[in-house]
Amino acid sequence: MALRDLPAADLAASLEEEAPAATRERHGWKWLLCAPALAVLVFAASGPLLIVLVYSFLTPGSFGGVRWEFSTEAWFRVFFARDIFDPEDVRPNAAHLAIFWRSVTLALQTTLICAVLGFPTAWFIATRPAHSRGLWLFLITIPFWTNLLIRTFAIQEVIRNQGLINTVLLRLGVIDAPIQMMYTDFAILIGMAYVFLPLMVLPLYAAMDKLDIRLLEAGYDLYASRWRVLRHIVLPLVKPGFIAGSILVFIPSIGAYVTPRVLGGGRNMMLGNLIELQFGQGRNWPLGAALAMTMLVLVVAALVFYIRTVGREEAGRRDG
Amino acid sequence: MRDTSAAETRHGTQAAPEVEIERLCKVFGLGVAAFRALDEVTLTIRRGEFFTLLGPSGCGKTTLLRLIAGFEQPSAGALRINGRAVAGLGPNQRPVNTVFQNYALFPHMTVADNIGFGLKMLGRPRAEVRATTAEMLRLVRMEAMADRRPAEISGGQQQRVALARALAPRPRVLLLDEPLSALDLKLRKEMQTELKRLQAETGITFVFVTHDQQEALTMSDRVAVMSAGRVLQTGAPEEIYNRPADRFVADFIGDTNFLDAEVAAVAGDAAELRLPGGAVVWAGLPEGLRPARGDRVTVVIRPEHARLAEDGPLAGTVERSVFFGTDTHLHLRLDGGGAFILRRQNTAAVNGAPAPGSRVRLGVAEGAVQILRD
Incomplete structure (x- = not known):
């Protein structure tokens, strides 16, 4: 599975094992072999990011684009709003803060749902006979082959007022009127959990695949109940999979654009939609750029916090 | 058992x-x-x-x-x-x-x-x-x-x-x-x-x-x-x-020589057996086994339970010898057919083995011949 090559998976793996300093030194100048890849990274990844950073300190053009005049107004506007008539009347930008909050909580909830659903799914696949695991993994990845927009519309077909769930419940007489699910945060959550679930299942599967079934037997043999084998042996050993999966789900969730647009309607915006708005109808590129950088900082801060917390837990257990 | x-x-x-x-x-x-x-x-x-x-x-x-x-x-x-x-x-x-x-x-x-x-x-x-x-x-x-x-x-x-x-x-x-x-x-x-x-x-x-x-x-x-x-x-x-x-146990545990034998006489819980080449030995019968005269049985002799002896009942030709340090294994071809391996303890006095092709006679210790039930 090429998944192990993903940077996030590597990141998680490197958390687990500390590379001995000796091996690092032995490589000497060999890192130069990475130069072409480094060049691509610098120009293709860091370059555009740098442009976004520079734009966030410029002045918006009247019809989109930017004027090359330095300004911190965009950054100011990320967090604060000015009264239209009295620019000196400054308040916190409640709309932006609400969108930040919605993005972060929805991304966290999505990650949690994917973890809860992904664990038994990955466990099911990992415990199938070797020859049928490929088929199950294939089934998990099939949605990836379909356009994201189409999958999102499919979800809409299930949860809208005349959709599958409401029709069935109405016919069964469980409810009298359709439950409003479309255009709510709940709809966005369902949509994102559905779309990103494979990103949790695959790294979890990779971790479980390496898990030696005899360790579980050893646990049972040493008087652990099934629950305690799960708690004391399985969960600690598949934790790298959880970390990789959480990172892979959390990052695209917080920046999700299509899903909140289709399932959340115009009202329940997330960060991705807010940023798009500035570059489109809003014609405020610097604000869009500043918002994008804010999101980047948010994600990095969340990752650092997550890794620190997990790492400390690990260290604590080692000492205790 | x-x-x-x-x-x-x-x-x-x-x-x-x-x-x-x-x-x-x-x-x-x-x-x-x-x-x-x-x-x-x-x-x-x-x-x-x-x-x-x-x-x-x-x-x-x-x-x-x-x-x-x-x-x-x-x-x-x-x-x-x-x-x-x-x-x-x-x-x-x-x-x-x-x-x-x-x-x-x-x-x-x-x-x-x-x-x-x-x-x-x-x-x-x-x-x-x-x-x-x-x-x-x-x-x-x-x-x-x-x-x-x-x-x-x-x-x-x-x-x-x-x-x-x-x-x-x-x-x-x-x-x-x-x-x-x-x-x-x-x-x-x-x-x-x-x-x-x-x-x-x-x-x-x-x-x-x-x-x-x-x-x-x-x-x-x-x-x-x-x-x-x-x-x-x-x-x-x-x-x-x-x-x-x-036979399985005999074969699985240690090295063993299997020989075909014919029951020549039965007396009490022992039998007289005719081995390949006409040698005659007595062996105890395992519990529950009562062969008749003329029956074919398989016997086992452990390699270390036989010895070179001028007046031994078995005769054969040395095919090769393998030196193991503490002992030497002689691979023999018995007169009347059948391979036989003899393990000889090496001592300060006895070291080395008869050359391939030389004729030897084998003696078996009392109780060394075991009849298998199979």
Whole structure:
């Protein structure tokens, strides 16, 4: 599975094992072999990011684009709003803060749902006979082959007022009127959990695949109940999979654009939609750029916090 | 089948049964694909003995061990541990612990945490867990490694930790599934001694699975030889070696010469046998075997039970000799057909062997010729 090559998976793996300093030194100048890849990274990844950073300190053009005049107004506007008539009347930008909050909580909830659903799914696949695991993994990845927009519309077909769930419940007489699910945060959550679930299942599967079934037997043999084998042996050993999966789900969730647009309607915006708005109808590129950088900082801060917390837990257990 | 054990002779009385296995069957798969891994196995393992299940791979010895541990449930038959039927009980409900072939140490725990795991799961107080862990670390001489992870210690050390982990909860029975097979020869010899010492110190019943007959003979109080899901013979190592019940046991344990013989006369519980080349020897009959005059039987003679003797009954030609240091193996072609291997102890006086092609005569010690029932 090429998944192990993903940077996030590597990141998680490197958390687990500390590379001995000796091996690092032995490589000497060999890192130069990475130069072409480094060049691509610098120009293709860091370059555009740098442009976004520079734009966030410029002045918006009247019809989109930017004027090359330095300004911190965009950054100011990320967090604060000015009264239209009295620019000196400054308040916190409640709309932006609400969108930040919605993005972060929805991304966290999505990650949690994917973890809860992904664990038994990955466990099911990992415990199938070797020859049928490929088929199950294939089934998990099939949605990836379909356009994201189409999958999102499919979800809409299930949860809208005349959709599958409401029709069935109405016919069964469980409810009298359709439950409003479309255009709510709940709809966005369902949509994102559905779309990103494979990103949790695959790294979890990779971790479980390496898990030696005899360790579980050893646990049972040493008087652990099934629950305690799960708690004391399985969960600690598949934790790298959880970390990789959480990172892979959390990052695209917080920046999700299509899903909140289709399932959340115009009202329940997330960060991705807010940023798009500035570059489109809003014609405020610097604000869009500043918002994008804010999101980047948010994600990095969340990752650092997550890794620190997990790492400390690990260290604590080692000492205790 | 006579059943004498070293444990029995040591204590003078027959020890109480620890594990009783009655007509135990285990079938894997269904219908045509069904595989009978265990076929009506009946065994009694006595309290405090070192009992070995010996057999080639696929003979069902590991399946039997897994049934005792509770990882598998029997298809038929009864299994009692300390007099209590354990059918339907999981591994966590049986007073039995296992040392796995690959050790199966928990990689995310320290050596000390691995050893204390069983006691912790049993809900013992922290202080007791700590004390017993320290005691076990001392027992397997791993005190210095308490805070290491399994990946940071050697294979032999992992083996000791696996032993300590399984012994810490003080099980009634310790099951060992080929625990020495991953170790190199020198370490294996060390661990054999170590295992015997641990068994003597703890007094726990050991059930040891191996395919290595040498290991089985040197370590066990009693051995059960298994093949194709059945127990062929149970007994003390000396008995198994000297009075093999059938051809398989004779062949599997040690080196053996098989000879075709014809029964010339039967008198009491002995028979006069005509060997290839016309030699005539007397041999005791195994229990329950009463051949008639003229019957063809197979006899076995261990390579070290024959000797070169001018007036011996067997004659043959030396084909080649192989020098082993402590002894020399002479490969002979007997007059009247059949190959024969003779093991000769090398001493200061006798060193070297007759040249290939030379004629020799063989004498066999009294009781060296065993008739097989097959």
